[in-house]
Every structure is written in structure tokens, then in C-alpha cells.
Amino acid sequence: MAGDVRLEPVDERNLEPLLSVAAAEAEPGDVMPPVEAPAGWxxxxxxxxREFHRAHFGGFDGDTGTVMYAILLGGEVVGMIRMARRPExxxxxxxxxxxxxxxxxxVGAAALRELLNAAAAHGMHTVVAETTADNTGALSVLTRCGAKLRTDGDQVHAEISLDSPALPR
Incomplete structure (x- = not known):
């Protein structure tokens, strides 16, 4: 099933399907920054x-320096993955x-592998992620994609070197 995964930059064409998946299958706090608004969707x-995602339409050259991708499985939007420039x-x-x-x-590991390829195509050498020790799904995906993990209390810092010959593709 994960072989049908591809990434597509988030734009007006796929923003509503992305919102539909978020509203039907995720909690707001898991898919966007906190906002002053009534509970739920x-x-x-x-x-x-919508505003949060539109603010990132400029990609690496935009104000946020972030590229957001819709994750498609068999042509259907199922989630989102992003990469944001760091100062390093x-x-x-x-x-x-x-x-x-x-x-x-x-799907998560397949999407991350696609993102790693996109990051390398943009000339990046390192991909990092921050998560928590109880986020077993994220930790599994990161580990499967070659991340080195460093734990600090409940926080986990992951680092993937794109220059590593052992990088899973």
C-alpha cells in the first residue's frame, strides 16, 4: 500500500481535501498551531x-521558508509533510x-523517504525533527528512515544525514 505514496505541494487545488482529512481524521492540535477559536473543527x-497553509505557499523562497506537501495515497490526500529551512x-x-x-x-515512512529525496534535490544535507518520547508512530518512522535519536527528558531530537550511504530509499 505504501508504494502508492507521493507528495504534492500544498496549493489551492488540494487545500480543501487536506482540510477534509484533517477535520474527519485528526485533532486540530495535531495538524496546526493553536488558535483562539471554539473547540473542535x-x-x-x-x-x-486554510490561512496557516496559504502562508506557506511561497515555499523555500517565501516568508516562512517552508515547503508543505500533501501526502497522497493512491491519488487521495491522507496527510501533510513539511520541510522548513533551519539557520544551520x-x-x-x-x-x-x-x-x-x-x-x-x-505511509509515514514512504512519505518521509520522498521528503528526504526532495530535501536532497534542494541541496540539503541534514533533516531534523522534534517529537516526544510517547509518539511511537513518529519514532518508528524516523528510525526506519535512518534517523539518529537523542532524548532529553520527554523530548526526542531526530537527525537524518542525507550524505549517509546507508540512507534507506
Missing amino acids: SLARRDAF PGTVETGMWLGLSARGQG
């Missing part, structure tokens, strides 16, 4: 989701979320 929170040369930070129905099928 209220109209205000949906509008904030050749380094980007990544983060992702998947709708509940796409979890546990290898």
Missing part, C-alpha cells in the same frame, strides 16, 4: 487552517501528520 478553526546551512526541519485511516500502513 469550528468554522474559525477551519479558516485558520543545508538543514531543514520536518514534521508530518496522517489521517487515522492512513496510519500503520507504512
